[in-house]
Amino acid sequence: MNDYVKMIDGLPLIVKIILALPFADWIVYGIYRIAKGHLIAGILWLILGWPLFIIDIVTLVLHGKITFLAD
Numbered sequence: 001m002n003d004y005v006k007m008i009d010g011l012p013l014i015v016k017i018i019l020a021l022p023f024a025d026w027i028v029y030g031i032y033r034i035a036k037g038h039l040i041a042g043i044l045w046l047i048l049g050w051p052l053f054i055i056d057i058v059t060l061v062l063h064g065k066i067t068f069l070a071d
Contacts, residue, residue: 001035008032009065016060025053033070041069 008016008028019028026049034042045052059067 004035005032013060013064016065017057020053020056020060020066022050022053025056026050029056029066029070032066036070038069045069 008019011019019025026046030042030046030049032042033045055068056066059065
C-alpha cells in the first residue's frame, strides 16, 4: 500500500485534481486514505466520497496534496 501512496503523491498536481473529480475521487482517494492508515476515513470516503469531492479539490489547490482526513 505504501507504493500506492507514493504513486499518488508523485503525480503532477493537474493529474491529482483530475482524479479528485466526482467520477474517480471516491475510489482513488478513499483507497489513498486507507493506505495512509486512516481506515475509518477511507471507508467513509468510499461511501460518501462523491458529494465530498470538493473538499479534496480545495485541499489539493491550497496544499498540493490531500490533507483532509488523510494526515
